[in-house]
Amino acid sequence: MSLPPGFIDEIRTRLSLTQVVGRKVMWDARKSNQGKGDMWAPCPFHHEKTASFHVDDRKGYYYCFGCQAKGDAISFVRETENVSFMEAVEILAGEAGMQMPARDPRAQEKSDRRTLLAEVMEQAVQHFRLQLKTGGASAARDYLDRRGLSTAAQDRWEIGFAPDAWQGLWDALKAKGVEDDLILGAGLGKPSQKGGKPYDTFRGRIMFPIRDARGRCTAFGGRAMDPNDNAKYLNSPETELFDKGRSLYNHGPARTAAGKKGQPLIVAEGYMDVIALAEAGFGASVAPLGTAITEHQLAMLWRVADEPIIALDGDTAGLRAAMRLIDLALPALEAGKSLRFALMPEGQDPDDLLKSQGAGALQKLLDEAVPMVRLLWQRETEGRVFDSPERKAALDKNLRDKIKLIKDPSIRQHYGQEIKDLRWDLFRAKRAPAQRSGGWQPSKGKRGGSWQEPPTPMPSTKSSALAAGDEQVTAHLREMVILASLICSPTIAEDFESGLETLACADPDHAVLRDMILRHAHAGPEVLRENILNALGPDALDNLMGSRHVALVPCIRTPGDADTARMTVAEELAKINAAKGLDAEIADAVQDLEGVADEGVTWRLSQAAAAAANASQTSKEDSAEYDTGENGARMSKSERDAFASLMDQITFSKPGR
Known part of the structure; x- marks a missing residue:
């Protein structure tokens, strides 16, 4: 229905905002000035101890400096009473002694x-x-x-x-x-x-x-x-x-307990759970009336508290309900609005736990309630084995699909970081550290063997090229180029995760840099560099970027050139893997030659050698245009010749020439 002009203004004239809000808050006498209509109180919309909720009676406006809630008398009644606009007007009109206009x-x-x-x-x-x-x-x-x-x-x-x-x-x-x-x-x-x-x-x-x-x-x-x-x-x-999907059992009293008493909002499954919780001192407890929580009920919960605690029964049905709620909540997440989950012991509900162990045990569970992202991770990983690249890729896809449901970009980024950390803990923890005795170690009495990295050098010698052979020096330099390229263009790191995870770094600093890239590259260059500095200090990064052969790499000279960095990393990884493959085949062939040699041995060696040659072909195929300097960097012949010509001109133009 439409209201006649001036009706709402008349309500505002008859009722002060302080009077309307005063029913729900306790004014802070030290900060408030009642004579000027300048009133302060703890916010009724979120739990706090300080008085950050301000009411300006003269302007008829309220604002919370904590949760940014704002509005007038009508919006205040709508939010606190969970009613429509017209119902709020009707409530205020009744308090002001005004007759509502005739309706349709x-x-x-x-x-x-x-x-x-x-x-x-x-x-x-x-x-x-x-x-x-x-x-x-x-x-x-x-x-x-x-x-x-x-x-x-x-x-x-x-x-x-x-x-x-x-x-x-x-x-x-x-x-x-x-x-x-x-x-x-x-x-x-x-x-x-x-x-x-x-x-x-x-x-x-x-x-x-x-x-x-x-x-x-x-x-x-x-x-x-x-x-x-x-x-x-x-x-x-x-x-x-x-309307069952828009109702909560014990809604009104729970809202009061959460707002005025600062109690956490607990969501249980049934009436008896809510009653038991409230009687034990947890007055801010509600239940969704025996149904899965709906989108409307979720919005009602968030109007009462920023982080409701879902306390579901410790059985299969309770866990399934929690998992369904995750899918419902992900698209609706906002900054400061989330859910936490307190799962009861197996076979118990909150009422059972209170009777058997008391309020202290329940409070401990509430204090240990896990954030929603952890339960999402548990749902996607619990009871599953990720022993193949395909299974790991399926996990990554499922998690990416869920994170994409989040509309808020900032929350989406933080979820991605948390999932990245959890994934890291799951997979990296299972990878045993290599026994560093150096080189390819053939197995005794059988074919094959394993590649083992050289022992960790002392700090005084670990950066010296003389401390390793030619092949190790080459691998070491390639690692530096790969790591530096990814640090300068971290957006491409996701394309090389599998290659990085298997990159065996003899230098412990390189291993730390590799791990930092895997964990933090998606957060951007600034976050990545900050984590590297925290882990290794400024010297490690300066030493890496200041190396002569690294400083001359094109994608290092122009940070952010993703295409060039992507080609550089792909090429260097291919060369490292090809070299390792050739070494492995040679060691395997040595074992085979001790027995009965056949043409298969020479064929395998030729294939491995061809692969290594193809991997390094990029650096040789244009040798007519480039020369290699003393420091190992490639120099364009045309640019070098032009520079030499210019120097000759300068030299011959000097006085006396």
Whole structure:
């Protein structure tokens, strides 16, 4: 409906924002100046200890310097009461003593009907509570006693009982003059399929009223007393008052406990879990009414707390529910809005844990609740073996697909970093360090052998080319070019992950640089360099980049040239692998020649030699255009000749020549 001009302004004139907000906060007397309408309080929208929530009465505006919540009286009521715009206006108009303007007849009729249905639900609450005190409810009272619910607790939660009678509630409501369509519309009765009298929806059940954020009873949950009943728990059908996917059990009191008392918001599975949690001091507890959490319920949770803790049962169903929730939450993640998961011990729910070990054990689980990214990793890796490149690639693809669901680029980047670290811990931890005795070591008495890197040199000699043979020097220089190229162009590192993981670095500093690239290259050059400096200090990076043969590499002279860097790294890796392959074949052939030699030995050697030659062909195929300097760098003949010609001109142009 449309409101007449000036109606909302009149509400704002009659009600001060301080008055509206004051119902939900405790003002900080030291910071506030009531005379000027300048008020401060801890924010009702997020947990904090300091007063960062500011209300300016003169402007009719509030703002939180902690969570950036802002708005006026209407937006405040909407957020704190979880109501629509028109409902917020109606609440404020009632407080201001103003009559709401006439609505569209059909809208007014719908509103009036909802009011009548809410009144019928309150009558049902009172009826069920009275029935719990009768002789026919002794078994229900015994059950509640066994669950540890005192009479006072039963009254606090307004727990009742529906006798096992077909028309018990129906007859009671009809005796009070309630019309049939209101009983049916409230979901309290069902029409007979045989043309008879309508019958009660709930029979032979312990009854739990379900109230919305404003405290109105909109539905019931019933726990069957008959152990053979197919439906252990039964909720009201969806009605004009009740939308199961947009409702939370204990929503209003939990919001108050989370906002005013700073308690963590706990999401359990059922009514009894919530009641047990609240009675044990965890008042900010809710349940999604026996269904998987919906997108609307997730938004409601985040309006109450930035990081709700999902405390699900420690069984297969509870774990499956947590995993489904991850897929729902990933696209909706925002900065500061996430979920944490506290999985109960196997076979227990929060109520069981509280009874067996007490509130301290539950608090410990809540304190140790894991962030969502860890549960995502657990889902994709638990019980699986990644003993092949194909399986590792499948894991990477699955995780990338999940991370792509995150819309916020900053959160997506942090998820990628966390997954990278977890992947590193999983795969690198399983790779045993090489026994460094140096060179190819043939196996005794059998074919083959293994490549072993040389021992770690002393600090005074490890950078000296004289400390190693020609082949080792060449491999060492190639490693330096690879590492320097990737540090200057880290965006290409992902293309060479498998090659880097198998790159055997004799120099321990090179091994650290390789590991830093694998872990942090995707975060960008600045983050990568910062981690290298933290791990090795500035000298290692300066020594690498300052080496003469590294400084002359084109992609090093122009950092960020990804295409050139990609070709350089691919070429150098191919040369290193080809050289290793040739060495392995030679060692294998030595073993074979001790036995009966055949043409297969010479053929394998020729193939390995050809592969090594092809790998190094790039540096030789244009030898007519390049010369190799004393330091091993390639020099363009045309550029060198032009430079020599220029020097000759300068020399002959000097006076006296």
